[in-house]
Amino acid sequence: MYPNLYYAFRDLLGIEIPFLKIFQTFGFFVAIAFLAGAYILTRELKRYEALGLLKGIPEKITTGLPASQGELIGNAVVGFFIGYKILGIFFQWDTASQDLQAFVFSSQGSLFAGILLGAAMAGYKYYTKKKAALPQPKEQVVMVMPHHRVPDIIVMAAIAGLLGAKIFHNLENWNDFVHDPIGALLSFSGLTFYGGLIVAAIVIISYARKRQFNIRALIDSAAPALMLAYAIGRMGCHFSGDGDWGIYNSAYTIDTNTGHTVKMAPANFTDVVQKNAGFFQQQYASVEQIPHAAFEKPGALGFLPDWLFAYGYPHNVIKEGVQLAGCDGQYCKVLPTAVYPTPLYEIIVCLILFGILWGIRKKVTTPGVIFGIYLILNGVERFFIEKIRVDTRYDIFGFHPTQAEIISTLLVIGGIVLISIYRKNNTAANKLS
Known part of the structure; x- marks a missing residue:
């Protein structure tokens, strides 16, 4: 793992530049995500402008001041x-x-x-x-087109998104927040995507209404950008090791001398827990409460590396785990047994989903439907990845969903409703014309 760019340059290029220690790997990928999202959004806004679905607004400017x-x-x-x-x-x-x-x-x-x-x-x-x-x-008087507003939109999305992500994360982990509120607010980890999405959406849509945007065309333009930005953001989670990983895969353990993934019999999981009792007792009251599920790499996929199925996140940025042998420095921890690298799964799936949205965007002609499809795809992806993620669970009438499962379910329902309404309205409009 690369807690900051110093470690990335040292490991990948063999170059040590101490100044790079101030640039966190997670923050670097978040910045790349916003830039990539801005590029895709700009392209789509220009396309919708060419189709006449988005129009510019004349504004007065004063020069020579x-x-x-x-x-x-x-x-x-x-x-x-x-x-x-x-x-x-x-x-x-x-x-x-x-x-x-x-x-x-x-x-x-x-x-x-x-x-x-x-x-x-x-x-x-x-x-x-x-x-x-x-x-x-x-x-x-100059004509300001919607794509000219992208820098404003991105800045507002960044501020509102990061604020919302922090708020939702701390609501989900209230006990940790109360224990150390300053640390929770200033830490580089601890961001809930859906919190950022919800708050940013409210801010951007309010801004768009004031600027007289066609809201349906705007949200359709944003759908592929959001999916791509999410995939790149997850790269930051994975490569920094920010703790946003899955439950333990009890078919594998970690060699704490090298940080490498090693196969083991699932029955030995309890032995690994007992061997590293000091680590597990800080997080779980008993062995029974430790979330784990055994899944060994299928023989047909033997060509794939073990770390695709289980990983220890050595040198993770949140310094969680046990000491790596022979390591000196600030980031010398590795998880004592392997977890499912769920950020890696989301990177792969969301890049595929971005490709799907990008491929169908010109074929779907009813405004608003692309965004409805995005909500469904995003919700389904997140709902199923939650099954092997570590998250706080709520007790609601005997059910124990996570915050993300609740929101992802609502997104799927919302996407279906939006598609139904927009298609129905479009059909009615065509009949009237």
Whole structure:
């Protein structure tokens, strides 16, 4: 696993760049997910614009104005933060190099570098705006197309999505949140996708209504982008080892000397648990409460690696497990017995589902139906992966679903309802015409 990009570069390229320790692998893939989603969304919005289903809105803009006070202050604040923290790493290297992540989230930094870069960025903004200023500012009307709004949409989706993901995760794990609220809010792990999806959807749809978007065309445009972004985001979960893995596969164990997956008889699972009692007792009151299911790689799939069926997530970012032999450093833990690598399964399945949505998007002509199909595919995928995932379960009239199972079921139902309504409305409209 690669807790941050430093470990990835060291392992894959043999290059050690300590500065890369501040870039978390999970955050890197989240950024890539947003960029990929923005690219696909832009392409789809342009296609719907060409079909006449999305239209631009004329807006007045003023050119030739000098830099405003707000622009200068904004640039100064951003410059100060970058200088104080990022450049501060080099000014205080002896301290920062010990734990770069802790340094970034501490109050430490370089006041001199912050003031210097803040003043430089504010000065540059003032200079560029003054150079382009006109004696008499001009007003002109420009046509702003929906695809021009993608940067705004992505920023809002990122903020609302991350906030929603954190809120839903902490609601699902309330006891952990109460025990350490600051740590829970600032940790790089602990994000619930559906929480992010719900909150971001509310914010984006509200924004789209104000901008007079065709909502059905917008959500259809977003469907493939959402599926692709989710698959890439799961890459961050898998490659960082953020704890979003499955239950234990009791047909395999882990060699704590190497971190490699090793086959074992399912009957030996109890022996492994007893051998690593210190780890398991921190999480489970008894052996019976440890979620596990044995599934050995079928003989017909013998060419596939064992870690596809069971994995120990060595060097995981949340530092969970037992000590890896011969490892020194911050991330030296490996799970004592193998789990199902569910993020890897979701990566594979969601990339396939993205391909399906991308392939049918031009064939489905009823607005809103593509998004309904997305809801169904997403809900079904998540519902079944929950069967081998570790999640908090609720007690509802004798049933014990997870939060994701409840929401995924509602998404499937919602997708069916949307498709039925939109197809019915489309049929009625065609009869009237």
